[in-house]
Amino acid sequence: MNASVTEALGRFVAETPWEAIPEAVRREAPRALLNHLGCALGVAQDDAVRSALAVLRPWSGPAVATVYGQGTRLDPMSASFINCVAGNLLDFDDTHLATVIHPAAPVAPVALALAEAREYSGREVLQALLLGMEVECRIGLGVSPGHYDRGWHITSTCGAFGAAAAASRLLGLDAARTAHALGLAASQSAGIVENLPNSGKNASMGHAARAGLLSALLAEAGWDAAPGAVEGRLGWARATGDAPDVAAMAGELGTRWEVSRITYKPYPAGIVFHAVIEAALDLGVAAEEVAEVVAEGDALLLARGDRPVRSRGDARVSIHHSVALGLVRGRAGVAEFEPAAVDDPALAAMRSRVQARLDASLPRGAARLTATLRDGTRRVALVEHPTGSEARPMSDAALEAKFRDNLRLGGFEDRADALLAAVRGLEQAAGVGRLAALLA
Template sequence: MQQPERGAGEVLGAFVADTDPGAIAPPLRHEAKRALLNFLGCALGVSRDPAVTTAIGVLRPFSGAATATLVGQAARLDAMGAAFVNTVAGNLLDYDDTHLATVIHPTAAVAGAALALAETRGLPGAALLHAFLLGAEVECRIGLAVSPGHYARGWHITSTCGVFGAAAACARLLGLDAAGCATALGIAASQSAGLVENLSYGAKNVGMGNAARNGLLAALFAEAGYTAAPTAIEGKLGWARAMGDVPRLPDMLDGLGERWEFARNTYKPYPSGIVFHALIDACLALRERLGAAVGGIESVTVRGDQLLLDRGDRVVRTARDSRVSIHHGAAVALLRGRAGVPEFEDGAVWDPAVAALRGRVRAVLDDAMPRGAVAVTVALANGRSETVRVEAARGSLEQPLSDAELEAKFRDNAALGGTTDAASAQIAAVWGLEEAGALGRLLGLMAGRA
């Protein structure tokens, strides 16, 4: 594809402004509901986490009129604050969705911003769903055009591209025309940030919250008449090149509205980085195969691609580290036979047996392994060894979680957040989003007000 006569932001802006809801097939609209159900459940599960309550405490003194719901909280904030906090909550445990081609978690920043704006402006569920879908697609398209180099250079792609998705969704909700939507994306380009180095620290949460808040802010400034360069994304001194990549414009712009990257979204069965899911599957299978002999493990060898090692060959010092650790994921799956939220909290991290087995796990680069695949070999003290190779993890495009599995995950998260009584009504409200009027009932349920 040749360089477009219009800037990338202009092409994407026209897509956001002009795409009619009727042009989107029902299965894709259903996928958007699945994503929102997953996001809201993840946010409910951490409603009592200090990272969430601290964020509320920091933002509350500076909040304007409290017009927007905080998931799992009685308190409310203004739209900017709610966008920030709900995005942090939805993404906190690395339990949210993933677009594997970019390793973007598409929903958190886009849904966090769109929900806050839609509630504040009294917009219906169908409008929210449509805007969310368009924003998530823009986010994934921009990320695809700069992957994998953008992430490899240290940019946290979920937050750096999440701001574009949030801006696009909010621009659509505000009813901006194509030029206005393009301007929102151009303004968002100047507000994109987030570092891989900070992924196991609280600074990651700030980057995620800002992606949502800054995307909303970009759309509001565009609505108010601020301007931005048409080539703010791909220009010689624009976002992509400033962050180190010449963007592949065909990946970003070709087939908009026909080929949907968001259709390739996936959902996690385990609260850890997605590149560790095949590892966990393999270790769970090995545990079942070994039975009682699992207590005699002498060593564990994990073979995977460079991305797996880059993300997970690390010393575990905190619970956050455990969610992006090859060694911990293998140890808890083998010893405990499960890999839910409790297996990545302090109780499991500092369990002496888990820590001891972590020390016997070795990660080995295998360039022949496709992204996401893994082979795990367990050697026992008696000389026996067993190997399991997993190419497509549970939750991947090849083995997607069903609606029933997503509902079960939602209920598990709701139980962690202490809100099990409302789970059935909450789930039903998400599935009925397109038929709902204003979002008051859904968000009231999510906050425990109904």
């Protein structure tokens, strides 16, 4: 490969026409957008979203971009920041399991905000969304798993590249300018795993969207970056991980589509905990019968989920809480990860009877539970492909049901039909005005 990764991705984003994207891949754009918007509107009243709006509103530039569910507009970078936070807040968003990136949250807000400000068509928005998500997944794949293992929050770090790619496409930047935008994003990429259970994650997520948009606008204005900013000897990938897998980043562009591997969550928890939840449900025993549960999974599951549960952020990434929900409540909806559930004595008691163990033979996303009952008998449940995984994808009907449930949580159920129609018809829409009006 003669071109650098940065240059190859820049060319891919700038020169890939809508018609060259396979129909099956194009189909994921409205699905990803619908899922993102539902997740975001479901938390429109959350303190994290409202406080971000209160902080940014006094400093906002021209109010031309809608903040989801808030009845107001801000400048595109501020709106993108808040909308990204909202889309990712519940850990209910989409997932690229190979990297554990949640692709839409940093990218969709930028595409919508820029389209609203500069009047791009619905098809252009969907194309930018797909290309942006593809770029962030490609870059993430090239640094996995070492990047995440070092403590970098990969959705935040790679989200900046996805947002930059989407904005560059909408702005009509050529290949060279788009490569510069990606290189500029490399200098702003940030986010740490240590902050996942608290507001630090929200800050790096919102920053990813805002930084990506800023990078594209700076590139449009003539700013430049090194050709090897992503994978060079002193570039982003080597600074934040091991030697990058260049082929994973830029091989078979336009032929192998990572966005076709994106999945959608049926539970508002970290993706690797879904198998834990379903294995607990599959055990088929009452919590009071259980003396102890051993939960086994790969290194990522244990590294992320073997933790004390003190907050809803902890609960969403907890092996112990996931087991307890399956056994005590028999469900894992949004309410099951809120403070009241964290403080529930029955759930806390069950969490204390769960042990986590490494089984490196299990693939990422799988889990095995062995329950020892009070009478000495044992029950075992293994889930390798939970609901919503690549092997068991969510149908359009299931995604719609999830969307409606989220709108009900946020108090927007009366807009569900209109929003569904607007998203489904976006490819034919001359602009995003109708969708933005419904989101306001």
